Amino acid sequence: MTDKQRDWIRYFVDYSAPIAFAVVYFGFGRDFMKATAAIVIASIVALVVGLVVERRIAPLPLFVGVMGALFGGLTLLTQDKRIMYVKPTVLNGVLGAILLGGLVLKKNPLKAILGKALVLPDEVWRKLMLRFGLFYWTLAVINEIVWRTQPEATWVTFRSFGLQILTVVFTLSQLPLLMRYVQPKDVPPPPGPE
Numbered sequence: 001m002t003d004k005q006r007d008w009i010r011y012f013v014d015y016s017a018p019i020a021f022a023v024v025y026f027g028f029g030r031d032f033m034k035a036t037a038a039i040v041i042a043s044i045v046a047l048v049v050g051l052v053v054e055r056r057i058a059p060l061p062l063f064v065g066v067m068g069a070l071f072g073g074l075t076l077l078t079q080d081k082r083i084m085y086v087k088p089t090v091l092n093g094v095l096g097a098i099l100l101g102g103l104v105l106k107k108n109p110l111k112a113i114l115g116k117a118l119v120l121p122d123e124v125w126r127k128l129m130l131r132f133g134l135f136y137w138t139l140a141v142i143n144e145i146v147w148r149t150q151p152e153a154t155w156v157t158f159r160s161f162g163l164q165i166l167t168v169v170f171t172l173s174q175l176p177l178l179m180r181y182v183q184p185k186d187v188p189p190p191p192g193p194e
Helices: 003-027 032-054 059-078 081-104 109-114 122-149 152-173 175-179
Strands: none
Touching: 003 032, 003 059, 003 152, 032 059, 032 081, 032 152, 059 081, 081 109, 081 122, 081 152, 109 122, 122 152, 122 175, 152 175
């Protein structure tokens, strides 16, 4: 399997559950419980596909997938939508606590997950942990505001697409910090005259 194909599998693992939730919700008469069943199934399938292709499950997709299956399963079992509504709050709250707790304990969970992909000084890892920890807590607060004040369809859209868009935009906003530390060996030389 090529690296490009593996990248597509990673995208599937990361985004299939929220997309399945939205597609089933909006495509099948705004049935929240059917959409919840779809997110449970998609979470499990994504984890299995990730395991088969990568021969391992990365910690973050594992955590997110288990949370999706757990909260979705509890929602279906109790028929209480609020469980699914608070899932992004709990998920992002825990991620923020892990990162900010790592700062306090002088541990670096972000570097443990991404350290092979990025070579950065410890000071930069600490800045990223602080920024992402606060960002995840902000997402948790925003989710609480949206699900408590907006119609269900607005929350489904926010949960399925808004959270991902905010995460991508925030991550891109960190590129100036990261680019200061890209090693020259990581950048291909410019093409020479022919």
